[in-house]
Amino acid sequence: MAQAYAQLETLFARLSHIEESLALLHWDMAALMPAGGAESRARQLATLKGLHHDLLTAAATADLLDEAGGEPLSDWQAANLHEMRRDWLHAAALPGDLVTALSRAGSACEMRWRQARAAADFGDVAPFLAELLRLTREAAQVKGQALGLSPYDALLDQYEPGGRIAQIETVFADLADFLPPFLEAVLSRQPPAPAVARGPFPVQSQRALGLRLMEVLGFEFEHGRLDISQHPFCGGTPDDVRITTRYDEADFMRSLLGVIHETGHALYERGLPAAWRGQPVGRARGMSLHESQSLLMEMQACRSRGFMAFAAPLMAEAFGAAGQPGWDADSLYGANVRVAPGFIRVDADEVTYPAHVILRTRLERALIDGSLTVADLPAAWNEGFHSLLGLTPPDDRLGCLQDIHWYDGAFGYFPTYTLGAMTAAQLFAAAGAALPDLDRQIAQGQFAPLLGWLRTHVHAKASSLSTDALLLQATGQPLNPALFKAHLRRRYLDRV
Template identity: 40%
Template sequence: MADHQQQYDALCQEISEAAKLDGIQQLLEWDERTIMPAKAGTHRAEQVSLLAGLIHERRTSAKVGELLASLRDSPLAEDPHSDMGTTIRVLSREYERDSKLPQALVVELSKAKVLAQQVWVQARSGNNFPLFRPQLDNMLKLMRETADAIGYAESRYDALLDYYEPEAKTSEVAAALTALKDDLAPLVAEIAQSGRHPKMDILKRDYPIALQEEFGKRVAKEIGFDFEAGRLDVTHHPFCCGVGPHDCRITTRYDQNFFPSAFYSTLHEVGHGLYDQGLRSDQFGLPPGLAVSLGLHESQSRMWENMVGRSYPFWRHYYPELKKLFPSLGDTPMGDFHFAVNDVRPSLIRVEADEATYNLHIIIRFELEQALLSGDLPVADLPGAWNEKYQQLLGLSSDDDADGCLQDVHWSAGLIGYFPTYSLGNMYSAQLFDQAAIDLGDLAEMFRHGVFMPLLDWLREKVHQPGSCYPAPQLMQNICGESLDHRPLLKYLRTKYAPLYGIEH
């Protein structure tokens, strides 16, 4: 046992050092997407690719492989959900996967991601898809090579999806999203046919950016984000990254004449940040100190953004302060403001989509990226295919690729397989929110009085602290007594929209 303990400590040392290198890489990428000078891009790509190679080399070294082989059948691994058992189990799985990737491919891919994101910024700002097309072609080539090196049972997409939702299969995710779409369509139709519409001009008045930032930071702090262990900055596409224990970076983007843009992107990223800040720092870089899946991560961001931040009790608490900050609201009743931030109508922009149509945006991307990865959809045909799907599912199309296939940063960053986790997160969030209400009592009454810590503490205990000790489906079973189910999300949406639109509860 002593030998096994020494081997385990040596394994943790190797992986922890790799995690520190990864934190440095995350910091460089944060800097690139927030404050890096434009001309520094090429050298930044060299820096990031060097680090990516070092991290891959350390995590897939012969030493790590030997330590895992010695520990896999040891007494330390007997309980697969203990901290030690989880570390051995998860690292063994990741080692087997990542060891199949050639070092040269890892380095090339990391460099390509940095360069592609820089071109994407230029292409989006200039509405110039042809500028970005060679970068996307190259990124897809590298992602195909990655998937083929790893291997897959059913589809090439499975190999990439696994990075974000471990052990999930494309066919399973497609079935879950289809069931969700089939039940969402009637709800969206009922709302459209209701004839009710909020006064959207409320949100398009003058909202000075400095005051938006002040209000967003205040709310973030009051729902639990620790600004002594994190910060908020501006970027082209909001994101959250964890540099290390007590260093969580979140970002947003502001529009002086559209209040929801920054406020809800801030709340979304705060949700991610709360998860990162809730992980156990003594297990940093090791599976017990890491989020179990992107679906669970997204459940946190979507819960705080929507189930908390768009709720009537939330605005009963914060609206008086909002009116003091922004004179443009005048004597606008709180009910009108609440209706406006819960407006349901098809739109082109995913990050500004309402809760009812949001998942249709995800389904479009999920289907398109599978076709791009397989080669069935040539990159040159992406703008047309994008508009065709938007016309089919949302009744909209645009000649402006900046609001079309260039609106998201994900593909430029090689995040193929990431998009479906947003919808998984929406479904998980509704199930978790229901269970929290059962365990904690009247959440609405708490929010009305600005009391958010009971919910955060519950999430810390149930979701954050376990880290990756249980796979996502099992963790959901442990917390809620049920597996992934879209019906709680539909129930939540109907309950919210029934009084606003006069539809069936």
């Protein structure tokens, strides 16, 4: 009888209900809440996070974790206990007051950032960011000591369990060497831009098309929604996955590929094993795998010649443009694999995207270790951006104000985007080896085989394995940047 373990399962189920409530409150804040609700929402979030922290770090929890370690457990139960201990270590390291203060500062800063970004006025949000950074550095310090990690690794570990910046730097250095000459080669051989379909593209038509393609990919509308937010994201819970997008009537493709991206996230959440719902082992493994699922759909499967052949008629039909120039599969594909350095990360092409991530990773490490202050951030951003991509942002809206992450307290998150891109290439290659007909299936809008493979090799594993072990089992090798580089070469140099 694993009594201590059973008590822990009850405790963690309650914790998951609080986490799910927080997820909904966050989603609502981003998608629907009127501005005047911000202060009370911040108080709600802070209190729920504080209660979660109190419950998780109650005196009995440490004893139960120790006791349960001596009880006979199945493999999944043992993995669950491991994840419980991980959660507890992260939480117990922080005093409850600091958790509440971080939540309040994060909400206040995020709401201010919305105005500051619109007005390209970094100074307006700077004091809020400075306070949030101060609290984050304090948390990183305390947590790092408790976990035996550097402050930055302690933050990174929240999003990427087991992730260590030293290993990531090695991979990023490899990419940083590869990309500049590769980018030059791509730009020098890039064919002329194809004819591009002209808008306006009505929001309602864009939305209908997005819903149609979500369905093609396997999104279950009985268990989710599509809404609008300034910064698209995938929120909610596995049984009620909420994805968001934003619409630009001059450019439907940007929103559409964003919807496909978030659908990849949603399919991962939805594919987590129902039997382990609410338990730590039943959660998604970490952010690099999460990002791999969104990028596998957006970049590997759908930004392909085959998928464009399938989707082009649907797109033309959605906007009443069948037969007009620019709506054939070749033009749409060509427009979607253009490479052009630009200021905005979320609009970046696959080739320049890693440079955006490398910049942010460098800057946030410096912010956390104290070698960069908030006041100096805009200048450091612009200088770093110029040295990586040869461009200088004309204002901070196109610079250090563009992303929500830091303003919401998420330091240590950015590296997972590029880890995710590499993981996506590796998983898609493995899926292609296992499903010889994959390209043809995608070109016919048949996603069930691909989704089935992902369900089995990624989603159903949840957090029962480490990221490294999962990738090894699924693909036969550890994370290997060569597969990502090979993908880029094929698409952008060989133009297959």
